[in-house]
Structures are given as structure tokens and as C-alpha cells.
Amino acid sequence: MFDRCSFKLSEPRSSDINRSLYSGALFDKLVMELGDLEAAVLGSVLRLNRASARQVVKDLEPSRGLAYSTISTTLDRLYKKGVLGRDEEVGRGGSRYIYMIRSEEKVKGRVVKGVVDRLLAAFGPSVLSTLNDYVDEIPKEELKRLEEKIQRGTKR
Numbered sequence: 001m002f003d004r005c006s007f008k009l010s011e012p013r014s015s016d017i018n019r020s021l022y023s024g025a026l027f028d029k030l031v032m033e034l035g036d037l038e039a040a041v042l043g044s045v046l047r048l049n050r051a052s053a054r055q056v057v058k059d060l061e062p063s064r065g066l067a068y069s070t071i072s073t074t075l076d077r078l079y080k081k082g083v084l085g086r087d088e089e090v091g092r093g094g095s096r097y098i099y100m101i102r103s104e105e106k107v108k109g110r111v112v113k114g115v116v117d118r119l120l121a122a123f124g125p126s127v128l129s130t131l132n133d134y135v136d137e138i139p140k141e142e143l144k145r146l147e148e149k150i151q152r153g154t155k156r
Contacts, residue, residue: 034083040064041074042107045084050100052089075099083107 034042044059045051051059053072060066078084079099086097101107119127135143 037066037070037074038078041071042078042083042101045075045078045099046101046104050098052096052098054096056099083110 040060040063041056044056048055048059053068053075056075057066057068057071060071075084075086075097079086079097082102084099085102086099088095089098116131119131123130138146
């Protein structure tokens with residue numbers, strides 16, 4: 001049911017699209033080493049900013065109706081992959097983890113790398129010319145902003 005993508009882009013469910021589970025353009029078709037459920041859980045944590053497993057269950061319940069243990073296991077898996085960070089909170093009834101995105105930029109970078117790696121594996125180096133054609137369609141202002149960001153990153 002929650003298969004890993006070998007190349008096919010994970011399509012958000014129609015009920016998820018209406019609820020904006022996939023924040024930002026990069027998460028519209030989330031690919032990486034994430035399956036469909038992991039992508040939905042990550043989208044929920046992104047939207048909530050910081051969330052416990054119970055909050056994610058409540059957030060995803062209308063479209064997915066998943067068990068608490070399923071969400072809790074998925075959050076732990078995302079934590080172990082380095083996508084999410086977590087803090088432990090102690091309260092009534094014991095302790096619980098509060099999950100948050102470690103670095104949205106790092107997550108986006110992993111998503112892009114995963115997409116490019118899958119495209120290269122499926123189509124070989126010729127796909128780079130297609131990607132280059134796509135870059136030609138990006139507005140000049142956006143390219144300039146990206147170029148400046150790259151320059152700042154290479155000076156470190």
C-alpha cells in the first residue's frame with residue numbers, strides 16, 4: 001500500500017491536495033527515499049511546524065484514517081533518516097516526542113537529489129539536456145536569486 005518509489009513520482013491523493021499536505025512547489029510531487037505515507041506525514045509536520053504523533057494523526061485523519069501506531073512508527077522512521085528532529089516532552093501520562101523539520105533546505109536538497117538520481121537512472125545522461133531546457137524557462141529574477149544563493153554557499 002505504501003510502496004517506495006523506484007522512479008515514479010508520488011502523486012498526492014485528491015483529498016490531500018485540497019488540504020495542502022504538500023507545502024510548496026517542491027513538495028507537490030514529493031520524491032526522495034520517501035513513500036506515500038512518509039510524504040504525507042512530512043507534509044503534516046511541515047504545515048504544523050512542530051507536532052506530536054497524536055497531532056499528526058488528527059491532521060491526517062480526515063483523508064487517511066490511520067492508526068496512532070502507524071503514524072508514530074512513520075515519524076520515528078523519518079527521524080532515523082535524518083529528515084525530522086525531535087524533542088522529548090514530559091507531561092501528564094508520561095513523555096512524548098515532538099517532531100520538527102531539521103532543515104527545510106536540507107530536505108529540499110535531498111528531494112531534488114533523489115529526483116535527479118532517479119531521472120539519471122531511468123534515462124541516462126541525456127536527461128540533463130531536458131533539465132537544462134527547463135532551467136531556461138525559469139524567470140530571470142528567480143535564476144539570479146538562485147545564483148546568489150549558490151555563490152554564498154560556495155564561499156563557506
